[in-house]
Amino acid sequence: xxxxxxxxxxxxxxxxxxxxxxxNIRECNIGIIKDLSTQGYHSVVITTNFPYTILKKLYGESGxxxxxxxxxDAVTHHTIGSAENIPGIVRYVNNxxxxxxMGIGVTEMLNEHKDEKICILFDSISTLLVYLPxxxxxxxxxxxxxxxxxxxxxxxxLAVEKGxxxxxxxxxxxxxxxxxxxx
Amino acid sequence: xxxxxxxxxxxxxxxxxxxxxxxxxxxxxxxRESCPDTGILDSTLVMIAVLDERGTVMVWNxxxxxxxxxxxxxxxxxxxIWRLLYPEKEYRDVVTEKITSVxxxxxxxxxxxxxxxxxxGSSRIILxxxxxxxxxxxxxxIAAGLDITESRKAELFRESVIENANILIAVLEKGTVxxxxxxxxxxxxxxxxxVLGRREIWKRLYPDAGHRRTxxxxxxxxxxxxxxxxxxxxxxxxxxxxxxxxxxxxxQIGTGEARQDIAIGLDITARKEAEAALxxxxxxxxxxxxxxxxxxxxxxxDMSHLLRVGKLDPDDIAVLxxxxxxTAEKVALNVQEFxxxxxxxxQEIPEAYRKFLAxx
Numbered sequence: 129x130x131x132x133x134x135x136x137x138x139x140x141x142x143x144x145x146x147x148x149x150x151x152n153i154r155e156c157n158i159g160i161i162k163d164l165s166t167q168g169y170h171s172v173v174i175t176t177n178f179p180y181t182i183l184k185k186l187y188g189e190s191g192x193x194x195x196x197x198x199x200x201d202a203v204t205h206h207t208i209g210s211a212e213n214i215p216g217i218v219r220y221v222n223n224x225x226x227x228x229x230m231g232i233g234v235t236e237m238l239n240e241h242k243d244e245k246i247c248i249l250f251d252s253i254s255t256l257l258v259y260l261p262x263x264x265x266x267x268x269x270x271x272x273x274x275x276x277x278x279x280x281x282x283x284x285x286l287a288v289e290k291g292x293x294x295x296x297x298x299x300x301x302x303x304x305x306x307x308x309x310x311x
Numbered sequence: 312x313x314x315x316x317x318x319x320x321x322x323x324x325x326x327x328x329x330x331x332x333x334x335x336x337x338x339x340x341x342x343r344e345s346c347p348d349t350g351i352l353d354s355t356l357v358m359i360a361v362l363d364e365r366g367t368v369m370v371w372n373x374x375x376x377x378x379x380x381x382x383x384x385x386x387x388x389x390x391x392i393w394r395l396l397y398p399e400k401e402y403r404d405v406v407t408e409k410i411t412s413v414x415x416x417x418x419x420x421x422x423x424x425x426x427x428x429x430x431x432g433s434s435r436i437i438l439x440x441x442x443x444x445x446x447x448x449x450x451x452x453i454a455a456g457l458d459i460t461e462s463r464k465a466e467l468f469r470e471s472v473i474e475n476a477n478i479l480i481a482v483l484e485k486g487t488v489x490x491x492x493x494x495x496x497x498x499x500x501x502x503x504x505x506v507l508g509r510r511e512i513w514k515r516l517y518p519d520a521g522h523r524r525t526x527x528x529x530x531x532x533x534x535x536x537x538x539x540x541x542x543x544x545x546x547x548x549x550x551x552x553x554x555x556x557x558x559x560x561x562x563q564i565g566t567g568e569a570r571q572d573i574a575i576g577l578d579i580t581a582r583k584e585a586e587a588a589l590x591x592x593x594x595x596x597x598x599x600x601x602x603x604x605x606x607x608x609x610x611x612x613d614m615s616h617l618l619r620v621g622k623l624d625p626d627d628i629a630v631l632x633x634x635x636x637x638t639a640e641k642v643a644l645n646v647q648e649f650x651x652x653x654x655x656x657x658q659e660i661p662e663a664y665r666k667f668l669a670x671x
């Protein structure tokens with residue numbers, strides 16, 4: 129257990145913004161999924177950085193039960209040009225800048241697993257800045273957090289500490305319930 | 312303009328009858344010899360004409376000749392000059408009526424402005440002052456005319472510049488606004504009818520009493536030191552409640568009772584907004600360049616670590632490296648976008664940023 133996200137907060141369906149040091153963000157991702165898995169949660173990982181295949185491998189090597197982890201992958205298609213969805217397991221979005229596609233992917237994945245005890249992990253807001261301006265990112269995170277609250281689902285957003293525009297950071301802080309700086 | 316009482320004018324010393332003396336130079340010499348006072352009249356820069364009750368010209372000084380182009384020979388001894396100076400009957404009648412009505416009740420009139428036509432056809436604006444005098448059973452009217460054409464032109468030019476300037480111009484006399492130009496109306500929303508002759512405009516532009524006190528103190532301190540201030544930026548509230556940033560410059564003209572304060576305000580709201588937008592954009596772009604480079608660095612570092620511990624096979628490495636290539640391509644595009652945007656906004660970029668972008 130990394131203890132980044134407390135079980136009682138997850139029970140309260142809270143939404144978190146986790147700030148991690150640049151060299152620590154992958155470990156943070158794995159630690160959170162491990163915690164969620166241990167607490168009996170299924171996870172939907174929205175990745176804009178590491179491809180599904182790599183994350184699956186890393187999670188597996190960390191002893192995470194992969195049957196409870198689903199993916200919305202915005203990296204692979206963009207990187208290698210093509211990828212086929214695996215129903216219930218992974219949905220590919222053609223480009224990290226395609227926020228509409230990502231929104232649809234998250235919604236559909238959550239709908240597919242609506243009867244499960246589920247939590248989402250977004251990795252990461254910092255990588256989105258490569259492709260999109262802060263204003264678009266802010267709108268998208270607002271949309272996702274609203275969706276989570278409507279569906280009564282807990283969520284975790286990962287970002288590199290000190291890597292966000294102060295204005296964006298202020299806005300994100302208002303969208304989430306708790307900001308955890310693991311720095 | 313009043314006739315200096317020390318200038319003695321011999322009204323009976325007619326400048327001559329029409330047709331007398333065809334050589335003006337010779338006659339002038341004779342006049343000067345016989346009537347030294349005419350010399351004094353000729354040395355003044357004011358037009359002086361002496362008339363009898365019927366308007367016949369008795370004296371026509373050198374300035375009157377110079378301004379109108381009509382010589383003494385042409386004017387003295389007859390009243391034709393008035394038809395020549397005011398060739399339009401309608402206008403001449405207005406002038407005549409005005410003079411007649413004033414002189415019916417008074418022996419003088421002051422600052423009566425007319426526009427006359429000179430011999431060459433140009434127009435001159437003359438400010439007339441006249442006095443009726445009686446002596447030896449005869450009535451004479453002394454008319455002194457000041458040519459204000461040039462000063463009026465300068466005044467009109469100054470008014471036109473003030474009116475048409477796209478900067479707020481206010482002139483204050485003892486705190487009371489006496490000039491409030493079109494730009495001032497447009498910028499603040501307050502019309503000149505609401506402002507002129509009053510002192511309350513500043514309370515309206517700075518409605519917060521505390522803020523107003525602070526500004527007043529700052530302005531007082533600056534003026535005590537320099538008697539004026541330059542590029543002093545304040546935020547005003549317009550009539551519609553909009554906030555605008557004004558850069559003020561002031562000057563004092565005159566001294567004592569005649570002192571006037573000129574306040575010139577440049578609306579820099581748009582420039583300030585552009586500067587703020589540009590600063591925000593640059594901050595954003597800095598993050599969008601710094602962030603991705605750090606993502607590539609951290610991913611490569613991560614890959615290196617995973618490779619050392621044997622967690623990646625060649626396919627994984629290929630996928631991850633291709634991902635970093637894509638990110639690098641995006642960084643390059645972001646740099647291009649940044650360069651293009653700053654080039655387009657070059658005019659709006661503050662000096663400090665321009666130097667920064669120019670690598671100074």
